[in-house]
Amino acid sequence: MFDIFIPLKELLFPNSCICCKIPLKDYSSRLCTQCLDSIELISHPICSICGLPFISKNQDDHICGNCILHPPLYSIKRSPFCYTAAVKELIISFKYFYDFLSFSALIDVFNTLEFNLDILDSDVVIPVPLHPKRLRQRGFNQASLIAKRIFKNIPISFNALLRTRNTPHQMGLKKQERLKNVVGAFKVRKKDKIRSKTILLVDDVVTTGATINECCKELLNAGAKEVKVFSLAQAI
Ligand SMILES: [Zn+2]
Numbered sequence: 001m002f003d004i005f006i007p008l009k010e011l012l013f014p015n016s017c018i019c020c021k022i023p024l025k026d027y028s029s030r031l032c033t034q035c036l037d038s039i040e041l042i043s044h045p046i047c048s049i050c051g052l053p054f055i056s057k058n059q060d061d062h063i064c065g066n067c068i069l070h071p072p073l074y075s076i077k078r079s080p081f082c083y084t085a086a087v088k089e090l091i092i093s094f095k096y097f098y099d100f101l102s103f104s105a106l107i108d109v110f111n112t113l114e115f116n117l118d119i120l121d122s123d124v125v126i127p128v129p130l131h132p133k134r135l136r137q138r139g140f141n142q143a144s145l146i147a148k149r150i151f152k153n154i155p156i157s158f159n160a161l162l163r164t165r166n167t168p169h170q171m172g173l174k175k176q177e178r179l180k181n182v183v184g185a186f187k188v189r190k191k192d193k194i195r196s197k198t199i200l201l202v203d204d205v206v207t208t209g210a211t212i213n214e215c216c217k218e219l220l221n222a223g224a225k226e227v228k229v230f231s232l233a234q235a236i
């Protein structure tokens with residue numbers, strides 16, 4: 001149907017790429033071609049446990065050397081995007097500058113992917129929590145928003161796991177500092193939501209995995225049967 005309102009809308013609110021801000025001719029898209037092209041997907045072959053991609057593409061998925069030597073506490077981890085270029089820009093805009101259009105744009109790109117969500121099927125989704133003080137400051141938990149938009153068919157528990165220490169931002173910290181930063185930072189508050197359950201832990205970005213590891217430790221100590229992990233992006 002011909003939409004007579006679009007030209008007026010374009011006149012009043014010229015469309016620009018929400019990532020790099022260059023003007024866009026096509027009103028229906030939110031990202032320019034260059035930004036869209038800069039989105040790096042995590043493509044197979046990947047490690048069947050940690051989900052990290054193998055450099056050599058001439059093989060099937062298998063368990064990577066790191067997971068054989070140091071098996072992680074989670075059973076499976078998957079992420080659609082590498083934490084680079086436009087993905088990094090969009091996540092930072094959303095998380096620290098409240099740009100919810102950036103979040104929607106990233107979810108729109110995710111929805112175009114043939115991403116296997118079946119292997120992440122679980123009894124309950126738990127977004128990695130923020131400390132209540134930081135949640136009050138920010139007004140939203142980015143992990144909760146991701147969980148709500150992507151895992152619509154699994155119950156979500158927003159308060160089964162608590163962040164009991166208001167740790168400094170992980171951004172800019174070295175690996176050892178990140179590990180120390182989150183030790184003992186999480187506590188299970190509702191054991192009945194955890195016990196004997198398969199949990200899907202959701203976060204926005206996984207870098208060293210220190211936060212995820214600490215959450216897994218706490219969930220498994222509280223009696224979880226298994227913990228799976230999904231993050232929107234993964235630092236490679
Ligand atoms: Zn752009």
Ligand SMILES: [Zn+2]
Nearest residue numbers: 047050064067
């Ligand atoms: Zn691995």
